[in-house]
Amino acid sequence: MLSVEMNERLTRVGKGTPCGELMRRYWIPIAPYAQLLENPVKAVRILGEDLVLYKTTKGALGLIGQRCMHRLVDLQYGIPDEEGLRCPYHGWLYGETGECVERPMEASPRAKFPRKLPAYPVREMGGLVFAYMGPLPAPALPQWDHFVWPNAIRQIAVNVLNCNWLQCQENTGDPAHSVYTHGYFFKYILEREGGAERMESQTHTLHARTKWGIGIKDVTANTTQYGFEKFIHFSQELGAEKDLVRRHSTVVFPFYTSTGGPGSPRSDYQARVPIDDEHTLHITYQVYAAPPGVSVPEQNVVPWYEPPLHDEKGKPILDYVLAQDALVWWSQGAIVDRSKEALGRTDVPIILLRKQLDENITLVEQGKDPLNVFRTGETTEVLFGAGKEPKDWTGDPATYRPPVIGQDYRRMYHKGFAIDDADRYGPILEQIKDLHRRIEEAELARPKPQEKEGALTQA
Ligand code: FES
Ligand SMILES: [Fe+2]
Incomplete structure (x- = not known):
């Protein structure tokens, strides 16, 4: 049993919470890389933050805040560009640091914009995309x-x-838990669902688990x-x-x-x-x-x-x-x-x-x-x-x-x-x-x- 306070401490993951700050010290797997081959832009929510993961036309990965700074359009519908992700509404372009690097049709489209979107480093390993959402410098990506x-x-x-x-x-x-969850309970499910044939093929595993x-x-x-x-x-x-x-x-x-x-x-x-x-x-x-x-x-x-x-x-x-x-x-x-x-x-x-x-x-x-x-x-x-x-x-x-x-x-x-x-x-x-x-x-x-x-x- 835990106190209510300790339960909060170990479970909550938002920014500034004890466990949320712990989680922000790790490279976190956030998506299979293969998903970006199907669609190079993907909305992700991690540690309570709404973000957009994208792959540029040059193949680089980025992870930035989900809402365009101009008028808050959802960037999961953005257009991947050579240098970042472009908003579908008026084309503002965001680089991997979250900086707005181009605002087409504005008087000074390349002038530095005073604010940035949240942005986090991302890396691919073994077909998974990992993000680091904590204080920089990021630690090594553990292999x-x-x-x-x-x-x-x-x-x-x-x-x-x-x-x-x-x-x-x-x-x-x-x-x-295997004894019941994957043993007796499994058996019960197969019995209820008329899986006699299935039960036959599972005898070995069900028997092993209940025996444990x-x-x-x-x-x-x-x-x-x-x-x-x-x-x-x-x-x-x-x-x-x-x-x-x-x-x-x-x-x-x-x-x-x-x-x-x-x-x-x-x-x-x-x-x-x-x-x-x-x-x-x-x-x-x-x-x-x-x-x-x-x-x-x-x-x-x-x-x-x-x-x-x-x-x-x-x-x-x-x-x-x-x-x-x-x-x-x-x-x-x-x-x-x-x-x-x-x-x-x-x-x-x-x-x-x-x-x-x-x-x-x-x-x-x-x-x-x-x-x-x-x-x-x-x-x-x-x-x-x-x-x-x-x-x-x-x-x-x-x-x-x-x-x-x-x-x-x-x-x-x-x-x-x-x-x-x-x-x-x-x-x-x-x-x-x-x-x-x-x-x-x-x-x-x-x-x-x-x-x-x-x-x-x-x-
Ligand atoms: S709302 Fe994104 S560029 Fe206008
Ligand atoms: Fe299990």
């Missing part, structure tokens, strides 16, 4: 692993959710270099199959969740970007990587899609993982009143998440840089968000060491498991299935460790 991992194909799912960003992010501090609810001895969490990680401890004595500790997705501060790992057949970053206090831009950045020797199709543009959360009658669609998560987040309310909650032992990681958030807000209040702000220049080295840096990483796919083959159903999309999550709506699903088929073939063809050893001995 989180999934955005730059080689020999991979990608797609970006985006959704606007009607709730505060922290509700989505707290889900990452909640490793136990049995024999929980403890739930723990600890901070990491870039955020925190959490674990469920299972005990045979309490009914689990064996004593076991399961590690779950990792928080990359302040708004990412990292699943999978570098080079694995399916990983993602889920970014919970605050649109304003009561809306979140949920970006699921999906990466499908292959080991050396298995080629991935060339991808000139990372495509985007919007997984549907409602059917044509407005009823929630609930038969896949992301939609189930979205439901439990927004159904808590626009901003959940945490002074009324009753936390249990499975919420231990959530308490750490809130503490980490509060501590970093305090750092900003003290004039210091918070966690994951890097000042090393234009870019950083590759950063392994989940803290699983491969020992032999050099950035070259030839140095890749294949992951240990696990039981991850997400690597078996070619066997029908893709329908479990949002990926099933993605534009590159057939490419992913083909890739996973070829990865499996390569893994099966790989010499087993003892055969390898024998070969070495003979040599």
